[in-house]
Amino acid sequence: MNMNHHILLIRAGYAQRKKIDHPLHYPPPLALKYAQALLEQSGHFKVRIIDSLVASVPDRSILNIIAQWPAQTVCVEIASPASERGLTLCQNMRERHKGLLIIAVGSDVSERYPFYSAARDVFDVILRGEFELELSRLMIHVHKTGGGNVLPYHDAPAVNKDVCLVSELDKLPFPSWTKEDLRSYPYRYPLRLPKKILPGYISTSRGCRHGCSFCSPSVRKSFGKSLRLRSAGHVVKEIESLQNLGVNIISFEDDDFTGNPEHVRSICAELRKKRLNIHWACHARIDEVTPGLLHDMKQAGCVLILFGVESGAEGIIRLLHKSRHESNWNSQAKETFQNARAEGIATCALFMVGNPQETRADVDESIRLAFQLQPDFIKVHNFTLYPGSQDYQRYSTSLKPSAAPHHYLRPIINVSRLTDQELKIFQKRFYRQFFFRPAFLLAHIKNYSLFYLFNWTWSFKMIMEVLCFLLSKEKHVSSHKERL
Numbered sequence: 410m411n412m413n414h415h416i417l418l419i420r421a422g423y424a425q426r427k428k429i430d431h432p433l434h435y436p437p438p439l440a441l442k443y444a445q446a447l448l449e450q451s452g453h454f455k456v457r458i459i460d461s462l463v464a465s466v467p468d469r470s471i472l473n474i475i476a477q478w479p480a481q482t483v484c485v486e487i488a489s490p491a492s493e494r495g496l497t498l499c500q501n502m503r504e505r506h507k508g509l510l511i512i513a514v515g516s517d518v519s520e521r522y523p524f525y526s527a528a529r530d531v532f533d534v535i536l537r538g539e540f541e542l543e544l545s546r547l548m549i550h551v552h553k554t555g556g557g558n559v560l561p562y563h564d565a566p567a568v569n570k571d572v573c574l575v576s577e578l579d580k581l582p583f584p585s586w587t588k589e590d591l592r593s594y595p596y597r598y599p600l601r602l603p604k605k606i607l608p609g610y611i612s613t614s615r616g617c618r619h620g621c622s623f624c625s626p627s628v629r630k631s632f633g634k635s636l637r638l639r640s641a642g643h644v645v646k647e648i649e650s651l652q653n654l655g656v657n658i659i660s661f662e663d664d665d666f667t668g669n670p671e672h673v674r675s676i677c678a679e680l681r682k683k684r685l686n687i688h689w690a691c692h693a694r695i696d697e698v699t700p701g702l703l704h705d706m707k708q709a710g711c712v713l714i715l716f717g718v719e720s721g722a723e724g725i726i727r728l729l730h731k732s733r734h735e736s737n738w739n740s741q742a743k744e745t746f747q748n749a750r751a752e753g754i755a756t757c758a759l760f761m762v763g764n765p766q767e768t769r770a771d772v773d774e775s776i777r778l779a780f781q782l783q784p785d786f787i788k789v790h791n792f793t794l795y796p797g798s799q800d801y802q803r804y805s806t807s808l809k810p811s812a813a814p815h816h817y818l819r820p821i822i823n824v825s826r827l828t829d830q831e832l833k834i835f836q837k838r839f840y841r842q843f844f845f846r847p848a849f850l851l852a853h854i855k856n857y858s859l860f861y862l863f864n865w866t867w868s869f870k871m872i873m874e875v876l877c878f879l880l881s882k883e884k885h886v887s888s889h890k891e892r893l
């Protein structure tokens with residue numbers, strides 16, 4: 410079997426990573442892991458992944474690896490915050506390695522493909538959407554045609570018109586992991602578990618049927634509104650294979666894990682049936698979890714749920730299209746957080762500041778709601794106009810096409826009624842008011858001390874990052890970002 414074709418899969422790093430002071434969590438590039446598994450399964454290719462985002466691999470090292478390994482094909486995943494870095498890397502690759510087949514994938518490429526297509530000499534192919542199967546088909550075509558007329562398309566860069574979606578998720582092979590791989594992706598939230606953890610990352614579904622106006626593939630893990638599900642048996646088999654590597658906590662990386670309650674129940678039932686004794690965390694919506702579902706989740710090992718609350722101001726929830734019943738949003742949030750607490754499941758409330766038309770009073774409403782919810786932690790992001798979101802469309806006439814990265818920690822456009830300086834101050838104030846309360850600190854020490862002790866290397870780094878961020882003075886923002 411000829412395995413001479415070497416394919417390098419790269420997750421592009423963020424150009425401004427070093428300038429970002431807010432602690433960050435980077436889950437593994439699951440789509441690249443699936444692509445690797447599919448390509449290897451075909452038996453035709455040697456595949457290697459470089460996660461430049463997490464490992465901060467400089468471009469010159471990547472260029473040397475391409476020359477020395479040597480790679481014949483490179484597939485670069487470019488998310489919105491990595492647009493500058495990804496484009497520059499690909500331009501350098503093209504300059505240095507003329508015969509290289511360069512394929513671009515990822516959320517930013519999918520949404521802003523005309524911008525990337527304009528770089529005609531750089532990319533050979535652009536694959537939009539969930540690219541794993543299409544990439545595998547394309548590479549098998551390249552393999553069969555001996556690399557001659559490599560593309561089944563005419564113009565370069567060739568772009569798939571319709572965004573790819575993977576419909577039968579059970580047909581995707583499990584990503585392959587080593588313990589070292591997994592250790593590169595520490596889970597960034599403390600857990601109420603008195604043990605040393607090794608996290609594993611799994612997706613059980615793709616798609617989200619909701620229409621939050623700020624949401625785009627840039628902040629999601631999958632594309633499209635149609636919810637596609639893996640079978641419980643398939644999910645639990647993957648969990649078992651990770652357990653064999655020593656994984657003892659699973660992070661379900663679904664956009665909306667509770668999008669189909671029956672799906673969640675079937676996974677919980679399978680986990681209980683197999684007596685896997687594994688703990689797990691997930692993202693969920695506050696309006697999708699009932700007390701009964703939370704009970705099932707707890708019985709099956711759920712220890713943490715992250716809920717997108719976004720704002721405590723009804724007007725903002727309405728503008729964000731977060732819920733069709735925005736007047737109930739706060740009461741629903743309070744009820745759900747209370748129900749999770751009653752089950753003994755820890756919670757994280759995710760908020761945003763800088764929302765469209767947001768005022769100081771709106772931010773105060775959010776802070777008030779955060780106190781009332783009593784989550785174990787909060788996360789406060791900046792509202793960001795991500796390519797592919799409804800809000801991006803809404804404001805797009807005012808946006809110039811550019812490679813400037815859109816990142817929730819450094820949004821380049823301010824659509825609120827607050828100044829940039831005020832936004833920075835309010836974000837930090839939000840955190841400080843929440844975390845620096847005696848009641849919070851006492852409860853946190855009681856619930857998490859043992860976890861910190863068992864995971865002290867990770868904990869020390871994380872606590873230092875959080876403290877540095879919270880205690881640092883807000884730098885003066887001299888000029889406004891682009892304002893709309």
Ligand code: SF4
Nearest residue numbers: 617619620621624664
């Ligand atoms: S924010 Fe969450 S619930 Fe809303 S559309 Fe995006 S993935 Fe779905």
